[in-house]
Amino acid sequence: MKRVAALAGVALLAAGCSGSNGRTVGGPGVTLSLPHGWYGVSAPGQIQAADFPLARSVLASAERARVRRGHVHVILWDYGPAVPDLAGSKPSLRGPLLLRGLTGPEGFPASHAFAGRSATVNGEVLQVLVDLGPKPVAESRLRDVNRVLRSLRVPSPRILRPRDGVLAADGVSLRLLPGWTGRIEIPPSRSATLLVLRARNGDTRVTILELPRSFRGRQLRLPVLLEPVSSRFGRRVFSTKGRNFDMSAVFASRAGLEEANRLVAGLRLAKR
Numbered sequence: 001m002k003r004v005a006a007l008a009g010v011a012l013l014a015a016g017c018s019g020s021n022g023r024t025v026g027g028p029g030v031t032l033s034l035p036h037g038w039y040g041v042s043a044p045g046q047i048q049a050a051d052f053p054l055a056r057s058v059l060a061s062a063e064r065a066r067v068r069r070g071h072v073h074v075i076l077w078d079y080g081p082a083v084p085d086l087a088g089s090k091p092s093l094r095g096p097l098l099l100r101g102l103t104g105p106e107g108f109p110a111s112h113a114f115a116g117r118s119a120t121v122n123g124e125v126l127q128v129l130v131d132l133g134p135k136p137v138a139e140s141r142l143r144d145v146n147r148v149l150r151s152l153r154v155p156s157p158r159i160l161r162p163r164d165g166v167l168a169a170d171g172v173s174l175r176l177l178p179g180w181t182g183r184i185e186i187p188p189s190r191s192a193t194l195l196v197l198r199a200r201n202g203d204t205r206v207t208i209l210e211l212p213r214s215f216r217g218r219q220l221r222l223p224v225l226l227e228p229v230s231s232r233f234g235r236r237v238f239s240t241k242g243r244n245f246d247m248s249a250v251f252a253s254r255a256g257l258e259e260a261n262r263l264v265a266g267l268r269l270a271k272r
Contacts, residue, residue, distance in 0.1 A: 025049060029189030030078045030124065033151035044191035047076045049148060063107040067133045072145055079125040080192040081157070081185065083207045084250045085233045105129065113137045115145075122154040123185065123196075157185035157196070169195055171270030172210060172243075177201070177263050199263060203252040206260050208267070211244040223265040228257060241269045 024033050025040030026047050034040050040049040043059045050065060050073040058065045067073045104110045108131060116129040130145055160169050161183055167174045169184045174197060176182055182199035190212070197208040211217075217239040226234035226249050234257050235248040249260040 027189055027191075029155065029187065029191075030076065030126065031151075031153050032074075032076070032148065034148065038148065044189065045078045045080070047074075047078075049074045049076075051144070061107075062129075063105075065131070067109075067112065067131045069134045070138070070141070071133050072141055073131040073133075074145065074148065075129045075131075076152075077127045077129075078189075078192075079127065081123050081187060081196045081209065082120045082125050083209065083246075083248055084205050086235075086248060109134075111135060115142075121152075122156045124154055124187075126154070155188040157187050160184040160186065167197055167199070170210075172197065172208075173268045174199070174208075174263070175266045177259075177266075180263060182206075201259060201263075202256075204249065204256040204260050205251075206249045206263055207247070208264070209246040211246060213244070215239075215244040217244055217246075222267060222269065224267070225261045226257065226264060234260065243269055 023040070024031050025042050026032055027042060027044065030047060032040065032047055032049055034049055038049055038051050039053050040047065041054050041056050041059055042048070046059060048054055048058055048062060048065070050067070050071065052068075052071050054065060054073075062073075062075045065073045104112060104114060108114070111134055113132040113135050114130060115132065116127065118125065118127040120126070128149070132141055132145075160167070162176055165176050167176065167182050167184050169186065172184075172195065174182070176199060180199050180201045182197065185196040185198065187193055187196070192212065194210040194212060199206045217237045220238040220240050222240055224236055224238050224240065224247065226236050226247060228234045232252065233248065233250055235246075237246045239245070247264060249257065249264075251257050251260060
């Protein structure tokens with residue numbers, strides 16, 4: 001989706017804000033509080049809200065919602081934990097997330113006004129799209145959207161630190177090599193990612209995501225090493241011992257990739 005000139009006055013204060021006293025929509029991860037007269041539906045990784053009733057069928061195809069003049073439709077996608085250099089990752093939010101004007105996304109009415117933006121909040125990659133209905137749009141509609149979006153809450157993951165130089169959780173373990181630091185993150189919602197293991201040594205960063213059972217990658221035996229995708233990024237998506245992983249690394253040199261592979265060669269798993 002192409003971004004055009006900013007729509008003034010629309011902001012999303014992404015974390016730590018008090019919201020409406022109305023109904024909360026969402027799950028153990030991202031949530032929104034809805035004021036009186038607003039309606040919401042949610043599924044893992046997605047929230048939709050509007051100031052008119054929404055059928056659950058919009059979760060499969062958001063453009064099915066019919067936004068009439070004077071009404072708004074908010075779509076929020078949670079793409080899961082951020083991974084350095086992976087497509088879809090966005091910079092971590094510092095301050096309010098200002099929504100920008102958009103051209104009409106594919107499948108939505110071209111005559112409507114839209115606003116949206118993507119960012120990383122508390123480690124989660126989020127995208128917000130707002131259908132503001134047919135043009136022109138009254139400024140009061142933007143203020144209404146702003147009030148709802150200020151209630152967005154994104155809980156922080158549970159952090160596990162290394163013990164005796166080993167990162168371990170739920171049958172996944174990795175011994176840190178000299179010079180490496182790291183941690184394991186347990187997301188509030190585990191529908192898309194069960195855990196995230198992050199390790200770093202200077203400019204070299206390794207991220208290992210454990211994916212749910214619904215994902216199936218190429219079956220490989222440990223040790224599994226990273227394959228270079230570019231001069232500074234390596235990745236491997238695989239399944240082994242009944243578990244599924246997306247493993248990647250960013251590095252500044254070939255030596256960094258070799259160091260990352262020495263680290264991930266120590267990955268150990270308990271069979272599910």
